[in-house]
Amino acid sequence: MKQHRLAAAVALVGLVLAGCDSQTNPELETPAQKASYGIGLNMGKSLAQEGMDDLDSKAVAQGIEDAIGKKEQRLKDDELVEAFAFLQKRAEERMAALNEESAKAGKKFLEENGKREGVVTTESGLQYEVLKKAEGDQPKATDVVSVHYEGKLTDGSVFDSSIERGTPIELPVSGVIPGWVEGLQLMHVGEKYKLYIPSELAYGEQSPTPAIPANSVLVFELELLAIKAAGSEQ
Structure with missing residues (x-):
């Protein structure tokens, strides 16, 4: 800061x-x-x-x-400068410690989660489990899709949900975080997956909102409703 x-x-x-x-x-x-x-x-x-x-x-x-x-x-200006520098350094040290703690907790969560039956870990480190299977088409990176989702932290706290809003969203497959880009292309229309996304496939050391701390593993329930792009095989 x-x-x-x-x-x-x-x-x-x-x-x-x-x-x-x-x-x-x-x-x-x-x-x-x-x-x-x-x-x-x-x-x-x-x-x-x-x-x-x-x-x-x-x-x-x-x-x-x-x-x-x-x-x-x-107080003199030099005293104020010294005080601000102290607070800034302290805040940076606190944030670094919190980020390190979050990264360790995320790594431990994924190690344990990956051992559960039904959870698949891809080469990138993305983990997923199929909650509902279907035989629809699979989207490509160039497609636009319609989805319903709910995003949580590993402690179960919800930070975003189209389900709560009652309205699915349309988005380009290539225009989202890497964990979604990969996960969406594994899915068939009509399927519902649970994605466990390592921080490096999400927001990494950034905190996009106060609800998502830096280095957070993100958990999404994701349902692929439709492929919207013209020319896709449906």
């Missing part, structure tokens, strides 16, 4: 805190008040995710108050 990002985040949190005028229960009636609360809530979650959960909210608010009131800074 870059220093200016941390500084901007702290400033936003401070702005929200100062706007609440130090009230324990600020009013949340007007659109501006609700938006202010939303900014603080989202920024607080972001900071906590990045290991900034011990920031002193009173000190943040004081900094904003001093700046708005054009008061003399209580």
Whole structure:
């Protein structure tokens, strides 16, 4: 995380805190008040995710108050730079440790999962099991398909589901994460698979959303409903 990002985040949190005028229960009636609360809530979650959960909210608010009131800074610039550098380094160290722990847990999960009856492990490391067989056509990398899916982490928490939304999605086979690209081409129309996707075939060391930590193994129940591309054999 870059220093200016941390500084901007702290400033936003401070702005929200100062706007609440130090009230324990600020009013949340007007659109501006609700938006202010939303900014603080989202920024607080972001900071906590990045290991900034011990920031002193009173000190943040004081900094904003001093700046708005054009008061003399209580700390010199070089002290602030040193403090930001410390927080940045600490956050990076925490994130590296969490990423390493996640990678180890994912590897262990796949090793154990691969021993289960019915689970097939491909050369790439993708694991799958067939939940429902069918005799339809198989898509190619150049096709567009219609699918229903539900994505979970290995702890069972759902991060995305077309099933919950009640609407299947159409997507190009080659336009998704590598684990899906491979898995879809193994399937026949009408089949339902369970895919266990190693992080290197998903998002790797990136965290695309707070719901998907870096180095996560992803588990998908995937049903291939149709091949939509013109010219495909159906």
